[in-house]
Amino acid sequence: MNKKVLEDEIEVRIRFNEVDSMGIVWHGSYAQYFEDAREAFGRKYDLGYMRMFSEGFYTPLVDLKFSFIQPLTYGDKVKVKITFIETDAAKIIFDYEIRTISDNELRTRGRSVQVFLDKNYSLQWFKPPFFEEWKKKNA
Amino acid sequence: MNKKVLEDEIEVRIRFNEVDSMGIVWHGSYAQYFEDAREAFGRKYDLGYMRMFSEGFYTPLVDLKFSFIQPLTYGDKVKVKITFIETDAAKIIFDYEIRTISDNELRTRGRSVQVFLDKNYSLQWFKPPFFEEWKKKNA
Amino acid sequence: MNKKVLEDEIEVRIRFNEVDSMGIVWHGSYAQYFEDAREAFGRKYDLGYMRMFSEGFYTPLVDLKFSFIQPLTYGDKVKVKITFIETDAAKIIFDYEIRTISDNELRTRGRSVQVFLDKNYSLQWFKPPFFEEWKKKNA
Amino acid sequence: MNKKVLEDEIEVRIRFNEVDSMGIVWHGSYAQYFEDAREAFGRKYDLGYMRMFSEGFYTPLVDLKFSFIQPLTYGDKVKVKITFIETDAAKIIFDYEIRTISDNELRTRGRSVQVFLDKNYSLQWFKPPFFEEWKKKNA
Numbered sequence: 001m002n003k004k005v006l007e008d009e010i011e012v013r014i015r016f017n018e019v020d021s022m023g024i025v026w027h028g029s030y031a032q033y034f035e036d037a038r039e040a041f042g043r044k045y046d047l048g049y050m051r052m053f054s055e056g057f058y059t060p061l062v063d064l065k066f067s068f069i070q071p072l073t074y075g076d077k078v079k080v081k082i083t084f085i086e087t088d089a090a091k092i093i094f095d096y097e098i099r100t101i102s103d104n105e106l107r108t109r110g111r112s113v114q115v116f117l118d119k120n121y122s123l124q125w126f127k128p129p130f131f132e133e134w135k136k137k138n139a
Numbered sequence: 140m141n142k143k144v145l146e147d148e149i150e151v152r153i154r155f156n157e158v159d160s161m162g163i164v165w166h167g168s169y170a171q172y173f174e175d176a177r178e179a180f181g182r183k184y185d186l187g188y189m190r191m192f193s194e195g196f197y198t199p200l201v202d203l204k205f206s207f208i209q210p211l212t213y214g215d216k217v218k219v220k221i222t223f224i225e226t227d228a229a230k231i232i233f234d235y236e237i238r239t240i241s242d243n244e245l246r247t248r249g250r251s252v253q254v255f256l257d258k259n260y261s262l263q264w265f266k267p268p269f270f271e272e273w274k275k276k277n278a
Numbered sequence: 279m280n281k282k283v284l285e286d287e288i289e290v291r292i293r294f295n296e297v298d299s300m301g302i303v304w305h306g307s308y309a310q311y312f313e314d315a316r317e318a319f320g321r322k323y324d325l326g327y328m329r330m331f332s333e334g335f336y337t338p339l340v341d342l343k344f345s346f347i348q349p350l351t352y353g354d355k356v357k358v359k360i361t362f363i364e365t366d367a368a369k370i371i372f373d374y375e376i377r378t379i380s381d382n383e384l385r386t387r388g389r390s391v392q393v394f395l396d397k398n399y400s401l402q403w404f405k406p407p408f409f410e411e412w413k414k415k416n417a
Numbered sequence: 418m419n420k421k422v423l424e425d426e427i428e429v430r431i432r433f434n435e436v437d438s439m440g441i442v443w444h445g446s447y448a449q450y451f452e453d454a455r456e457a458f459g460r461k462y463d464l465g466y467m468r469m470f471s472e473g474f475y476t477p478l479v480d481l482k483f484s485f486i487q488p489l490t491y492g493d494k495v496k497v498k499i500t501f502i503e504t505d506a507a508k509i510i511f512d513y514e515i516r517t518i519s520d521n522e523l524r525t526r527g528r529s530v531q532v533f534l535d536k537n538y539s540l541q542w543f544k545p546p547f548f549e550e551w552k553k554k555n556a
Binding site: 016 | 293294295310313314317327328352353
C-alpha cells in the first residue's frame with residue numbers, strides 16, 4: 001500500500017539583490033527559497049510555525065543541506081518543490097528541488113531536518129501527540 | 140554651556156555578498172551598518188534593545204533616511220559614526236556618517252528616529268522615566 | 279492637461295524570518311519590499327535594471343526614505359504601491375505605500391531617488407536619450 | 418609526515434536582526450557566518466574571491482551543510498573556526514565549527530565545497546595551476 005506523497009510547489013523569481021558580483025545567486029539566498037516552500041507547505045497542510053507554536057513547540061532546523069547543481073542568475077523564474085519525508089523519529093524532514101520553469105532543469109537539491117522543542121527549549125524525544133495525529137490524518 | 144556629544148564609531152568591512160551585480164554595495168545593506176552602530180552605541184551607553192525591553196519598552200524605528208553620496212565596493216573598510224541627537228520629544232534620534240577608513244571620505248549619511256511602545260504596542264507620548272534619567276545622567 | 283500616472287502594485291506576504299524578536303518586521307526588510315515593487319514596475323514599463331544596463335547605465339539609489347506608520351507582523355499580507363514621480367532632473371524618483379490587503383490600512387510610506395551613472399561610474403547630469411524617449415512614450 | 422593544518426578563526430557577535438521571533442538565530446544567517454570565516458581565511462592565506470577572480474576563476478559553492486547542535490541567541494559572542502580540508506579533486510573544501518566564546522561549547526558544525534569555473538562558467542575538472550602552487554606553498 002502506497003502512502004500519499006505530501007508535497008507543495010512555489011514559484012520564485014530571482015531578485016536583483018540576490019545575485020552577487022559573480023553574476024549568480026548568492027548561496028545564502030537558497031535558505032530563504034527553501035523556507036518559502038516550507039511556509040507554503042505549512043499553510044497547505046496546516047503545519048506552519050504558528051500552528052506548532054500554538055501547540056506548544058518550536059521546530060528549529062538541526063540539519064540543512066544544499067547541493068548546487070547549476071547556478072541561478074538574475075531574472076530566472078524557478079519552482080521550488082518541497083516533499084515531506086516519512087520518518088519514525090520525532091523529526092520533520094523535507095526534501096527540496098529547485099528547477100527553472102522554462103525548461104524544467106534541476107538546479108538545486110536540498111534537505112532540512114527539524115526537531116521539536118517545548119517552550120523551555122527542551123528537545124522532545126517523542127513525537128508530540130498533535131504531530132502524530134497530523135501524520136495519521138495526512139497519511 | 141555645551142552639552143556633551145554622545146557618539147560612537149564602529150569599523151565595518153564590506154562583505155562579498157553585500158555587493159550586487161553592479162559591483163557596489165546593495166542599498167539595503169546600509170540598514171544593517173546603521174543598526175550595527177546603534178547596537179554598539181547601546182552597549183557603550185547602556186541603551187540597547189535588551190535594556191529597553193527590560194524597562195518595558197519596544198523602540199521600533201518610525202523614520203529612516205539614507206543619502207548615498209559615493210557607493211562602497213567589495214573589500215572597502217569603513218567607519219560608521221553614530222551621534223545621539225537631542226530632542227524634547229519621546230523619541231530617540233540618531234545621525235550616521237559612513238566614511239572610508241583609508242581617506243576619511245564621506246560616503247553615506249543617514250538618520251533614524253525611534254519611538255517608545257509599551258508591551259501592548261501602545262505608543263508613548265511622554266518619555267519613559269528610565270529614559271529621562273538616562274538623558275540626565277549622560278547630558 | 280493631466281499626465282498619465284505611472285504606477286504598479288505588488289502583493290507581499292510577510293515571511294517568518296523577516297520578523298524580529300519584538301514580533302514585528304525588521305525595518306531593514308522594507309528596502310526589499312520597495313525593490314520588489316521597483317522591479318515589478320521595471321518589468322511592466324520596460325525600465326528594469328537590465329534594460330538600463332544594456333543602455334549603458336547603472337542607476338544606483340542616492341536617497342531612500344522610510345516612514346513606518348504601523349508595524350507589520352508575521353503572516354500579514356500587504357500590497358506595495360509604487361508611483362513614478364515626474365521631475366526634470368536626471369533622476370528616477372518613486373514613491374511607495376504599503377497597505378494591509380485585509381483593511382487597506384496604510385502602514386509604510388517611502389521614497390527613493392536614483393541617478394544615472396555610465397559604465398565608468400560617472401554621474402550623468404543630463405537625462406540619457408533613452409530615458410527622455412521612455413518618458414515621452416509613457417507621458 | 419604531518420601536513421600543516423590551514424585554519425583561521427573569527428569572532429562574531431550575534432546581531433539583533435539575526436534573531437527570529439522564536440528568540441534564536443535564524444538558520445539562514447549561518448551561511449553568512451561561514452562566509453565571514455571563509456573571507457578571513459582568504460585574506461590570511463591569499464585565497465580570496467578577488468585573488469581567484471584575478472586568476473581567471475569563479476569558485477561558487479556546490480555543497481553546503483549545516484548541523485545546528487545548540488541554537489544561538491541575541492548577544493551571544495561566538496568564534497567561527499574554519500579548516501581547509503585536503504583533497505585531490507579540483508575542489509576547495511572547508512570545515513566549520515561555531516563555539517560560544519564564554520564556555521567553548523560547540524553550537525554548529527558545517528562543511529562547504531567549492532569548484533572552479535572559468536570566466537565562461539565552465540567547470541574545471543583539473544586544479545588550476547595557481548591553486549596547485551598555492552597548495553604546495555602552504556602544505
